[in-house]
Amino acid sequence: MSEHRSAVTEAYRRIEDSGRSEVFIHLRPQADVEADFRVAEGPLAGLLLAVKDNVDVAGIPTTAACPGFSYLPDADAPAVAALKAAGAVVIGKTNLDQFATGLVGTRSPYGAVRDSRRPEYISGGSSSGSAVAVALGFADIAIGTDTAGSGRVPAGLQGLVGIKPTIAVVSTDGVVPACASYDCVTIFATDLATAQAAMAAMNAAASQRAWPADTPLAAPPAPRVAVPAELPELDADWRAAFDAAVHRAQEAGFETTPVAMEAFFTAADLLYNGALVAERWDAAGGFVSGASTDAGLDPTVAAIIVAAGGHSAADLLRDRRRVDELRCEALAQLTGCDALLVPTAPTHPRIAEVMADPIAVNTRMGRYTNFCNLFDMCAIAIPAGTVADGAQFGVTLLAPAFHDAVVADLAGRFLGEPPAATWPELGRAAVTELAVFGAHLRGQPLEHQLTSRGARWGGAIKTAPHYRLYALDTVPPKPGLVRTTEGGATIVGERWVLSRAALGDFLDELPAPMMLGKVELDDGTWITGFGCDHAAVAQGRDITRYGGWLAAQAG
Numbered sequence: 001m002s003e004h005r006s007a008v009t010e011a012y013r014r015i016e017d018s019g020r021s022e023v024f025i026h027l028r029p030q031a032d033v034e035a036d037f038r039v040a041e042g043p044l045a046g047l048l049l050a051v052k053d054n055v056d057v058a059g060i061p062t063t064a065a066c067p068g069f070s071y072l073p074d075a076d077a078p079a080v081a082a083l084k085a086a087g088a089v090v091i092g093k094t095n096l097d098q099f100a101t102g103l104v105g106t107r108s109p110y111g112a113v114r115d116s117r118r119p120e121y122i123s124g125g126s127s128s129g130s131a132v133a134v135a136l137g138f139a140d141i142a143i144g145t146d147t148a149g150s151g152r153v154p155a156g157l158q159g160l161v162g163i164k165p166t167i168a169v170v171s172t173d174g175v176v177p178a179c180a181s182y183d184c185v186t187i188f189a190t191d192l193a194t195a196q197a198a199m200a201a202m203n204a205a206a207s208q209r210a211w212p213a214d215t216p217l218a219a220p221p222a223p224r225v226a227v228p229a230e231l232p233e234l235d236a237d238w239r240a241a242f243d244a245a246v247h248r249a250q251e252a253g254f255e256t257t258p259v260a261m262e263a264f265f266t267a268a269d270l271l272y273n274g275a276l277v278a279e280r281w282d283a284a285g286g287f288v289s290g291a292s293t294d295a296g297l298d299p300t301v302a303a304i305i306v307a308a309g310g311h312s313a314a315d316l317l318r319d320r321r322r323v324d325e326l327r328c329e330a331l332a333q334l335t336g337c338d339a340l341l342v343p344t345a346p347t348h349p350r351i352a353e354v355m356a357d358p359i360a361v362n363t364r365m366g367r368y369t370n371f372c373n374l375f376d377m378c379a380i381a382i383p384a385g386t387v388a389d390g391a392q393f394g395v396t397l398l399a400p401a402f403h404d405a406v407v408a409d410l411a412g413r414f415l416g417e418p419p420a421a422t423w424p425e426l427g428r429a430a431v432t433e434l435a436v437f438g439a440h441l442r443g444q445p446l447e448h449q450l451t452s453r454g455a456r457w458g459g460a461i462k463t464a465p466h467y468r469l470y471a472l473d474t475v476p477p478k479p480g481l482v483r484t485t486e487g488g489a490t491i492v493g494e495r496w497v498l499s500r501a502a503l504g505d506f507l508d509e510l511p512a513p514m515m516l517g518k519v520e521l522d523d524g525t526w527i528t529g530f531g532c533d534h535a536a537v538a539q540g541r542d543i544t545r546y547g548g549w550l551a552a553q554a555g
């Protein structure tokens with residue numbers, strides 16, 4: 001049996017043996033998946049993809065977990081198309097809280113999606129089936145959506161990575177809207193690298209919003225991260241789990257600082273308890289109000305959407321102004337911080353608890369997620385151990401719009417992973433590379449001129465053997481690199497990756513006699529790097545024999 005066939009066979013065996021018929025609304029025939037898997041090419045080849053059933057896949061009905069709403073799309077949503085073009089193979093469409101209205105995973109006529117480890121507990125929603133499909137090994141990656149936390153809460157409860165990008169950097173075309181102003185396409189995976197590869201593919205091919213020219217590509221070496229000064233909704237065990245996560249962040253080099261959360265929580269309450277919910281009426285109210293009794297409407301979802309139709313335009317404008325005020329107040333709390341670290345979910349309720357009080361429990365689940373999209377923030381949910389009661393515990397790193405690479409970098413550090421390019425850099429963000437050879441090396445006195453501009457360290461490099469290095473009489477001390485036609489040597493330096501705007505700003509502050517030009521590396525490629533005019537090096541001391549600035553200093 002081929003490797004391709006065995007991977008697909010194993011996935012279908014797991015599905016068959018699991019008894020989890022509630023996870024998929026539509027499961028593709030195994031033979032069709034095997035055929036696609038066999039010919040898939042690209043960076044995601046070998047990965048099975050589950051798609052939340054409010055996102056279009058050509059030839060498979062889109063139901064949004066409402067049978068009476070079902071339609072058959074003739075084209076993939078751009079996000080799906082991007083992942084397929086990168087080699088991922090769709091295995092099926094997953095269950096969800098109907099019309100993506102809920103954070104619990106129980107509001108579906110196709111059945112409540114149960115937790116992957118403790119089936120009497122909720123999975124989290126609304127992207128419930130997508131998260132559980134990955135957690136149980138039915139798929140390698142899964143598309144979710146996120147308006148109030150639907151791409152983060154299930155990740156936290158299922159021990160997964162869930163990436164919630166800045167609004168519209170991944171296209172929401174072909175997605176049944178929940179609240180169109182705030183909806184995002186998200187991804188679930190068991191590890192950060194896989195999640196980032198999928199996000200990069202979607203951003204590169206299916207973006208509606210361009211990255212700014214000064215997009216930061218990494219957090220600084222000693223990041224400052226805000227944490228809630230108070231933790232409402234968490235009991236003693238969940239507080240202990242969060243305290244352990246904060247300690248882990250500190251061990252990873254984060255400086256943590258408590259911040260007041262009132263503005264965040266006030267905005268979170270507005271998402272459902274104010275006029276913003278009118279967007280849910282705009283998205284599905286016409287269908288819900290005219291649906292027949294056999295349409296399969298979930299009564300809780302239907303009640304929310306119908307009530308949403310009672311708000312006036314004036315109400316909506318008032319609450320949007322209030323959100324803007326709260327955004328300014330909340331983000332001011334984060335001044336000087338690179339990110340905010342919060343619990344992804346405050347508790348893990350049993351399904352019976354949700355059934356007994358569906359609105360209150362759902363509201364509680366969104367305490368640390370609802371404000372994110374209202375404030376145009378980006379986020380990554382990552383696993384952070386377990387709670388004393390056996391629940392999986394997760395935390396979320398959040399930052400302002402377009403700081404997606406910063407939270408991805410911080411997530412990698414929290415998880416103990418080696419430095420690497422993040423998904424915006426691998427996607428559509430405009431970046432450039434810079435070779436440095438002296439005072440801008442890591443640990444040297446001018447490194448901050450790069451890290452303060454969001455530059456990412458890209459590793460050690462060597463020049464082609466055509467250069468000489470001179471110690472210059474400057475403050476702070478720095479070397480000058482010059483190209484020569486004879487008597488040259490290989491010089492050790494470092495590669496940094498930064499936005500094009502950051503490079504321009506950096507160049508504007510570059511003092512004489514330093515200059516930027518093209519430097520040839522030992523592999524024959526050329527990169528923008530530091531050089532020095534020949535008049536200046538004539539007064540310097542030749543240190544070429546050391547092969548690099550750090551060795552010269554040590555010598």
